[in-house]
Amino acid sequence: MEQIKNGILDYLKDNSFMERGTVLRDSDSLTQNGIIDSIGLLELIDYICETYSIEIPEDMLTPENFDSLQGITDLITRLAK
Template identity: 40%
Template sequence: MPYAQAIKEFVVEEFLPDVSPAELDADYDLLANGVIDSLGLLKVIAWIEDRYGIDTDTVELRPESFHTVAAIDAFVTRASYRRTKGA
C-alpha cells in the first residue's frame, strides 16, 4: 500500500484530531464509523485530486472506494496506473 501512510496522515489531520496515524488501521471502516460523511467524502476526493493529480471526473466514484484507508490506497493506485498508461 504505497499511499497508505499519506492517506492516514490526511484522514487523521482532517477528521480525527485526537488520534495518531499509527492508531488508524488500514481496514478501519471510515464510513460506517461516521468518520467521513457525504461532505467529508468530497474533502477526501478533493485532496486526492490535488495531491496525486488525479482527475476524478474521468473515473467512477463509488463510496465503497473510500470506506477504508486500504480502499482509498487501492483507488489511488488504480487511478495513477491508468493515468500513467494513458499519458
C-alpha cells in the same frame, strides 16, 4: 502502497477527521466509524485528486473505493499508474 496509506491517514489526522491516537485498520469503514460524512467525503476526494494529480472517473466514486484506507489506496494506485 504504504506511503499512500500513510499520506491519507496523515490527512485525516491533520484535518481533525480523527484523533491522532485512533487506531484504524485498513478495511475499517470511514463512514461507519464516524470519521467522515458526505460533506467530508467531498473534501477528501478533492484532496486526493489534487495531491495525486488524478481524475476520478464518475463510476469509481463508490463506497468500495472510498470507504476504507485500503479502498482509497487501491484506487489511487490504479489511477496514478
